[in-house]
Amino acid sequence: MAEQGTKIDVAQVASLARLSLPQDMIPRLQSEMEQIVGYVEMLAELDVSGIEPTAHAVARTNVLRDDVPSEPFPREEMLANAPDLIEGELVKVPQVLPGEGIA
């Protein structure tokens, strides 16, 4: 566990989470996160050696359904919510690779 009073690098976490945070939010967020993390640190008091983790309340494994072909969702309906499309068929995204733009 992080030591008591450890500073959280908010900018680093925001970059991992792909979040652009308003500058004025950062100091407050930092103190709130440090307070909450300080609170959850109490779990360090418990001896959990030999305890299996619980990932789900219901332990079901390898749940597969029959491999039966079915109608896929209509493409137009799936694309209807996209912010930007190319010729109504492809999702248009801003430039991915650096360099000159492709016309």
Place this chain on the structure above:
Amino acid sequence: MMTNSELIRLSLRDAAAALADGRTTSAALTSAFLERIQAVEPKVRALLAVNAESALAQAAASDARRAAGAPLSPFDGMPITLKDNICTKGEQCSCASKILKGFISPYDSFVTGKLKAAGCVLLGRANMDEFAMGSSCENSAYQRTANPWDLDCVPGGSSGGSAASVAALETVAALGSDTGGSIRQPAAFCGVVGLKPTYGRVSRNGLVAFASSLDQIGPLSRTVWDAAAILDLIAAHDEKDSTSLPQEPANFAADLEAFEQNPRLDGVKIGLPKEYYELEGMDPAVKQIMNDAIEVFRSLGASFVDVSLPHTKYSMACYYIIATAEASANLARFDGIRYGYRSPNATDINSTYEKSRGEGFGNEVLRRIMLGTYVLSSGYYDAYYLRAQKVRTLLRRDFQEAYKLCDFLLTPVTPAPAFHFGAKTDPLQMYLSDVFTTALNLSGDCGLSVPAAIDAASGLPVGIQLIAPAMEEKRIFRAGRAFELARAQKDFTAPLS
């Protein structure tokens, strides 16, 4: 025919009876609720969307089926509201977030499909805390829902719009979702019944995910019977949710009708978890109401045993690690690419992700994504997330040990009645108001919140919580129904003019 004022007060059960014997029609019932919505919604603000036209069309279709002698179910024509994180094809599903403004669901959730198959009228979409993260509905990006009992108080959250719409007589019943108390706590704050079913009882397909190992859809209603009947409608195995449990129809409502012949609890043993009753800062009125509830159960023939859930102290910490970790992963899908808000200020792909998310999410959602990312990040995973999953095992064992001594547990739902808007500005303080409800999301068990009394000082309702092992909803339905019939306070109609 019945008057509008009578119609809006009907329970699901009484409304079904009135429809069956022709005392009313779905059109009359639906119109009565639409009129009520028009009258009180400016004060309550429980709904993000009201489907007036489509609801009347659904009602007319239902009446035609019934007139032809072929209703789809006893609840054909019954109006119901859905929390805004449950997808209904062709309707906006925003999760009360700006990032999903304008998102139109391309398909029905499993539960929406079940309600449609039963002929229910989808009346509108209920406000909530953004992405179900909150305990007061104050985190909605769109509007502040008021508690119908006191318009200066919160309705609870995150299913606050669902609870308030039932309490304000805007609908017969509602669906909500419960990740850490989000059905039970608003139900208690608004004086209605709320059920968190066993994890896996109801499919999550088409429920926008918050914390996938904890989320569960459930009913909010006027009576325990109503909640049981709605669970009968929506509980079933779904191959599209790998955590959905194989199950036979449980016929909970029919079981209650048989039980009502002699609604006694002789031989039933009720566990009182001492850690829940020893909580510092519990409102004395809640303590008194719990004591009175214990006496009601005793008069019904039940006996009591003290039990211990020794890891209770750690449940909030465990919950906030697991819930935020899962949320940070689930909410990664909102990236401005395929659906939802895309920032006009972005210049390349990374700034599209970062600005769309930063501008689209509200503060509480940002905070939880940040916390979740932190506890999952390299070097911290074992210390936080993995450790929390191990503590989750300990918490589950606590419940399993307690059930060896009793049939179900009786606890408060919240440490105090509904609070005023703006009363809890500190996030940690807000989180701790869920102290009695989060543990059973971690354990996966079922929990029922039933109105118990009205706090004399504040005039606000207070609820009790009944907790049973996974798949044992029948026990808490029976006990909740017996309690409902025996409690001193009969009327839980909010004094909303």
